[in-house]
Amino acid sequence: MHWEYKTVSENLIETKASQWNVSKFLATLLLKKGFLEKDEVDNFLNPSINKFRNPFDFEMMDSVVEKIVSAKNNEEKLFIYGDYDVDGITAAIFLVLAFREIGIDIDYYIPNRMDEGYGLDKKTIDYIHKNSGKLVITVDTGVNSYEDVEYARTLGIEVIVTDHHKSVKDEEEDNILFINPKLSDNYKFKFLAGAGVALKVAQGVYSYLNEDFSKLYQFMDVIMIGTVADVVPMFDENRIIISRGLETLKNTKIKGLVYLMKYLKLYNKDISTTDISYFVSPLINSLGRLGNSKLGADFFMKTDDFEIYNIIEEMKKANKQRRELERMIFDEANKMIQQKNDPNNLKYIFVASERWHPGVIGVVASRLSVKYNLPVAMISLKDGIAKASCRSIPGVNIFNILKLIENKLIRFGGHDLAAGFIADEKNLPEIELLFQREIQVHEHNINQPKFLEIDLELSVDKINKNHINDIKKLGPFGLENKHPYFLDRGVKIIDTKFFGIENRHFNGFLLKNGKSYPLVAFDLSSKLHKNNKDMLYDIIYYPEKIINKGEEFYQFRLKDLKSHKIWDINT
Numbered sequence: 068m069h070w071e072y073k074t075v076s077e078n079l080i081e082t083k084a085s086q087w088n089v090s091k092f093l094a095t096l097l098l099k100k101g102f103l104e105k106d107e108v109d110n111f112l113n114p115s116i117n118k119f120r121n122p123f124d125f126e127m128m129d130s131v132v133e134k135i136v137s138a139k140n141n142e143e144k145l146f147i148y149g150d151y152d153v154d155g156i157t158a159a160i161f162l163v164l165a166f167r168e169i170g171i172d173i174d175y176y177i178p179n180r181m182d183e184g185y186g187l188d189k190k191t192i193d194y195i196h197k198n199s200g201k202l203v204i205t206v207d208t209g210v211n212s213y214e215d216v217e218y219a220r221t222l223g224i225e226v227i228v229t230d231h232h233k234s235v236k237d238e239e240e241d242n243i244l245f246i247n248p249k250l251s252d253n254y255k256f257k258f259l260a261g262a263g264v265a266l267k268v269a270q271g272v273y274s275y276l277n278e279d280f281s282k283l284y285q286f287m288d289v290i291m292i293g294t295v296a297d298v299v300p301m302f303d304e305n306r307i308i309i310s311r312g313l314e315t316l317k318n319t320k321i322k323g324l325v326y327l328m329k330y331l332k333l334y335n336k337d338i339s340t341t342d343i344s345y346f347v348s349p350l351i352n353s354l355g356r357l358g359n360s361k362l363g364a365d366f367f368m369k370t371d372d373f374e375i376y377n378i379i380e381e382m383k384k385a386n387k388q389r390r391e392l393e394r395m396i397f398d399e400a401n402k403m404i405q406q407k408n409d410p411n412n413l414k415y416i417f418v419a420s421e422r423w424h425p426g427v428i429g430v431v432a433s434r435l436s437v438k439y440n441l442p443v444a445m446i447s448l449k450d451g452i453a454k455a456s457c458r459s460i461p462g463v464n465i466f467n468i469l470k471l472i473e474n475k476l477i478r479f480g481g482h483d484l485a486a487g488f489i490a491d492e493k494n495l496p497e498i499e500l501l502f503q504r505e506i507q508v509h510e511h512n513i514n515q516p517k518f519l520e521i522d523l524e525l526s527v528d529k530i531n532k533n534h535i536n537d538i539k540k541l542g543p544f545g546l547e548n549k550h551p552y553f554l555d556r557g558v559k560i561i562d563t564k565f566f567g568i569e570n571r572h573f574n575g576f577l578l579k580n581g582k583s584y585p586l587v588a589f590d591l592s593s594k595l596h597k598n599n600k601d602m603l604y605d606i607i608y609y610p611e612k613i614i615n616k617g618e619e620f621y622q623f624r625l626k627d628l629k630s631h632k633i634w635d636i637n638t
Contacts, residue, residue: 068627070607072521072554075099092523093537096551099522100541111302112540114310116284122271124254131227131244132271134202138171143201145173148187148208150261151360153352155207157293158229158265160367161286162206165269168282174198177361186210186478187226189218196222204268205229207261207293209480216243229264232480258300262293263308288316288324289367295340296348298485300547309543313338323366323375330379337612340543341624353385356426392427394568397434399423400445404435413439415506417499419446419453429456429487436460437590440517442468442506446495452477453492459484463509472501519607519627522551527558527623528579530610535621538610555579556605557631565592577606577623585613588625596630603631 075098084094087108102108110118122128138145145166149159159175166173176191187203187210195203203219204227210216216226229246246264248257259267273283291312299305316338319325328334331346354363359381366378403418416435423431425447432445436458442465446455459465466486469479475498479488490498525534544550561583563575571592576583586608596602607627613620 069518071518114307122267128271132275138202144199146195146200146203147175148205150207151355153296153348154261154293156364157289158206158262161289164286177364192219206265256303260294260297260299262290287312295343301545350382353389357385392424396423396431416443421448423447425454432456432458451492453490455488457486468505521554525553526555550609552607557603586623604628605631
């Protein structure tokens with residue numbers, strides 16, 4: 068990992084601090100993010116629900132809203148069909164909660180990952196028909212085929228498709244009601260999660276009916292969880308969703324979330340996106356990964372204490388099982404990689420096994436992609452069908468690669484850096500050859516050194532409450548809005564305790580100028596010199612406020628570390 072530091076002129080910092088009415092510290096961090104104009108800074112620092120885009124910018128939103136309102140007026144039953152991951156579950160539940168608030172008869176259907184797979188199909192349509200459904204809205208997912216939509220219509224069921232994955236519409240699908248920012252010419256923000264798209268539909272309906280939007284926004288924490296889980300860019304509407312959602316979570320209306328926060332010891336804590344992505348989402352997702360997705364949705368809807376308790380217990384069991392499977396699959400995949408002819412000269416990873424659970428391979432693919440800094444395709448095999456989860460690196464668009472080889476795939480979908488496909492197992496050798504060919508086009512982006520940009524050099528013992536408050540103003544953090552990173556030199560790391568799979572994480576204390584400060588570090592254990600207690604380190608870190616049992620203190624999260632040496636920050 069290369070460390071990079073770019074200076075900002077002191078005169079510019081002072082000028083902008085005055086213009087923007089912020090501290091020099093905050094002005095520096097804003098300049099590092101590329102801001103120069105006051106209106107941009109104001110919008111960034113003050114994400115407000117008043118700045119949501121108009122949902123009717125979507126070309127088909129008028130028709131979609133009219134269809135939903137007509138169903139409401141005719142007292143027809145709606146069904147929400149959601150994908151089985153956190154984004155799909157939260158999108159579905161949000162619409163159920165929001166629409167029940169305004170008197171719409173609505174239910175939800177979450178498919179089983181193992182038995183049903185992706186997309187609305189005839190079997191599900193039959194279920195909806197049997198249960199008196201007249202309108203089905205997909206969230207975070209599409210349909211298996213246009214024929215399935217036509218089949219629904221023969222049963223008197225209309226279909227609305229809301230999604231955010233990259234896709235290309237066939238001409239025959241032009242008469243399907245689609246809400247997808249990536250397929251819209253007029254809707255300018257393309258990076259909503261599935262939950263965010265569901266929010267836009269609800270906004271459209273509430274606006275049409277002149278309903279009180281406070282009834283809608285009381286469930287923003289549900290939308291926030293899905294948005295964070297889907298790892299979308301943290302700007303524009305996503306920034307509004309997450310900011311408002313984190314505030315809503317503090318007084319959540321969802322009883323299950325209250326219980327879950329208490330179990331995770333996050334209740335009454337200043338919760339961050341990191342808490343959501345590291346602790347909340349994996350627990351909810353664990354049920355869907357192992358086949359019981361509907362239970363993850365039920366978790367948000369239940370009000371009975373005993374039922375909620377039982378679901379959380381199931382989450383804990385499933386998460387433990389998920390971790391065990393993840394460890395096994397990771398180890399097996401690593402062995403396969405090392406058995407390649409030249410594992411140190413790999414350009415991509417393409418591995419398959421009948422032993423691998425399809426609900427877990429995505430997590431492992433992400434870990435392998437980070438470890439090797441390569442595009443990864445991990446494939447679960449069963450009954451002649453190959454289900455793949457693909458992860459990539461900046462500069463190598465995995466979705467576009469799959470699109471180029473789609474004639475060999477049964478189905479594919481996803482995003483630039485995370486996608487998946489289903490294929491006939493016998494076609495895998497040819498698929499890998501095509502995969503290899505397309506990867507070679509991007510070979511110049513493979514094995515490129517990673518850079519970690521330092522925002523400021525700041526000793527850990529100089530951090531104060533004003534710094535913490537200024538950093539908080541820049542959040543929420545995530546993709547396209549990274550946390551500011553700080554450099555400190557000559558720090559001791561003491562009292563370390565290791566945790567996680569392969570003990571790859573650790574916590575302990577930083578020792579600087581005779582004072583100690585708690586730390587946590589993820590995926591950095593291998594960089595510690597475990598036999599030298601007097602070792603000094605240079606660290607890149609950021610501070611975070613922790614509230615435990617009413618006591619407030621600072622914890623330092625390490626992003627990288629190196630043995631201490633004298634070096635010039637500007638080189």
